[in-house]
Amino acid sequence: MIIRPVAPSDLEGLYQIAEESGPGFTSLMPDRDALARKVEHARASFSRPVGLPSDEHYLFVLEDTETGALMGTTGIDAVAGQVRPLYHFRHSRQLHHSHFLGLRRQFHTLTRCNHYRGCTEICSLYLRPAFRRANAGKLLSKVRFLFMAQYPERFTPTVIAEMRGVSDHLGRSPFWNWLRRHFVDLEFASVTQLVGAGHTEFIEELMPAGPLYTHLMDDAARAVIGQVHPDTRPALAMLEKEGFRHRGFVDLFDAGPTVECPLKDIASVRAARPYQLMTGTARPEHRSGQPVIIANGRTEGFRATITDQCRVCPEEHTVTVPDALARRLDLSEQAEVWLLPLTPDQARRPQPATQSHSLSAEGYGARPYAL
Numbered sequence: 001m002i003i004r005p006v007a008p009s010d011l012e013g014l015y016q017i018a019e020e021s022g023p024g025f026t027s028l029m030p031d032r033d034a035l036a037r038k039v040e041h042a043r044a045s046f047s048r049p050v051g052l053p054s055d056e057h058y059l060f061v062l063e064d065t066e067t068g069a070l071m072g073t074t075g076i077d078a079v080a081g082q083v084r085p086l087y088h089f090r091h092s093r094q095l096h097h098s099h100f101l102g103l104r105r106q107f108h109t110l111t112r113c114n115h116y117r118g119c120t121e122i123c124s125l126y127l128r129p130a131f132r133r134a135n136a137g138k139l140l141s142k143v144r145f146l147f148m149a150q151y152p153e154r155f156t157p158t159v160i161a162e163m164r165g166v167s168d169h170l171g172r173s174p175f176w177n178w179l180r181r182h183f184v185d186l187e188f189a190s191v192t193q194l195v196g197a198g199h200t201e202f203i204e205e206l207m208p209a210g211p212l213y214t215h216l217m218d219d220a221a222r223a224v225i226g227q228v229h230p231d232t233r234p235a236l237a238m239l240e241k242e243g244f245r246h247r248g249f250v251d252l253f254d255a256g257p258t259v260e261c262p263l264k265d266i267a268s269v270r271a272a273r274p275y276q277l278m279t280g281t282a283r284p285e286h287r288s289g290q291p292v293i294i295a296n297g298r299t300e301g302f303r304a305t306i307t308d309q310c311r312v313c314p315e316e317h318t319v320t321v322p323d324a325l326a327r328r329l330d331l332s333e334q335a336e337v338w339l340l341p342l343t344p345d346q347a348r349r350p351q352p353a354t355q356s357h358s359l360s361a362e363g364y365g366a367r368p369y370a371l
């Protein structure tokens with residue numbers, strides 16, 4: 001399997017992915033014209049020289065090199081919330097207290113906001129069920145951090161991910177059902193389609209701006225605040241191991257959590273290193289054997305894969321790879337290559353609990369309002 005930038009010939013495969021991933025997956029909607037524009041935008045972004053990040057969108061695909069089939073997608077928006085505002089609900093606590101009456105009560109509220117302005121956003125992580133296999137999901141998730149380590153000037157100091165929230169197999173969201181009843185009478189699928197196509201004006205016009213008291217919501221809506229879709233738990237688990245944390249901002253439509261991490265603290269960004277390529281047979285002193293993600297040093301011609309065939313000489317900063325692998329990654333002798341080890345010890349230790357909302361898949365579900 002090989003990761004590469006999306007190409008116009010991927011349009012049909014992308015459409016299939018957009019269809020099978022369902023309505024909560026807003027960054028890829030089944031609309032051929034919109035997908036074609038996305039592919040063109042990505043092509044222009046990979047080929048553009050960048051000093052300061054702007055509206056670049058990097059969309060990568062994972063290809064099965066034996067069949068040419070598209071296995072999955074993974075993406076990065078260099079700067080989100082700049083051209084169009086990025087809306088969230090801020091989940092917070094309010095204390096109502098009457099000294100005179102001796103009464104106090106604590107409430108949880110959701111308040112609409114534009115907290116994230118101009119952050120890099122990772123998105124579009126999807127591995128087709130037919131292609132689920134060891135390390136494919138990890139390659140899709142981590143390759144973006146390897147790309148960021150290679151080209152930090154293309155990204156902002158903070159990276160966020162808006163995780164898909166809970167919806168059922170018919171695409172109904174318990175959180176949206178409540179909002180729909182009280183504020184915007186549209187199907188969840190229609191709303192996500194509007195947002196996916198960039199039509200967000202209705203948010204200012206129709207969505208509540210003042211605080212929503214969560215105890216007034218029905219149980220089903222309240223229970224999914226800050227929770228991810230079951231299929232998204234692996235995606236969240238991988239990001240938590242990278243150091244991403246939830247700070248209380250949830251999606252306006254399905255209440256899925258947004259997580260964030262400073263770019264320089266992302267475990268894979270810290271672990272990625274450049275080497276000089278040697279092809280052919282490794283020398284005995286070269287270190288061998290560990291699975292790594294290996295990428296060439298290009299943008300437009302970016303290629304990456306996972307392999308345990310690299311032999312690394314850390315002292316000389318060189319790596320020897322078999323000729324066939326060098327050809328697949330379009331590498332020539334002495335080229336720069338980047339390696340990211342897959343070993344679990346690169347995972348960061350969790351940050352202090354006081355700074356983040358609790359969000360283990362089970363833990364948050366059991367206590368959805370714990371700050």
Ligand SMILES: CC(C)(COP(=O)(O)OP(=O)(O)OC[C@H]1O[C@@H](n2cnc3c(N)ncnc32)[C@H](O)[C@@H]1OP(=O)(O)O)[C@@H](O)C(=O)NCCC(=O)NCCSC(=O)CCC(=O)O
Binds near residue numbers: 122128132141163
């Ligand atoms: C996310 C991926 C690509 C992940 O691929 P796989 O499922 O094959 O991953 P995997 O290798 O089996 O698991 C990856 C890691 O997650 C852990 N893991 C697996 N299942 C888990 C669960 N139920 N709860 C908690 N952790 C779990 C595994 O132990 C493993 O970590 P260890 O190896 O350390 O044990 C896939 O699940 C997928 O396509 N999901 C549906 C689409 C989706 O919801 N995408 C995210 C949308 S949200 C989005 O796109 C923004 C976020 C983003 O872009 O990253």
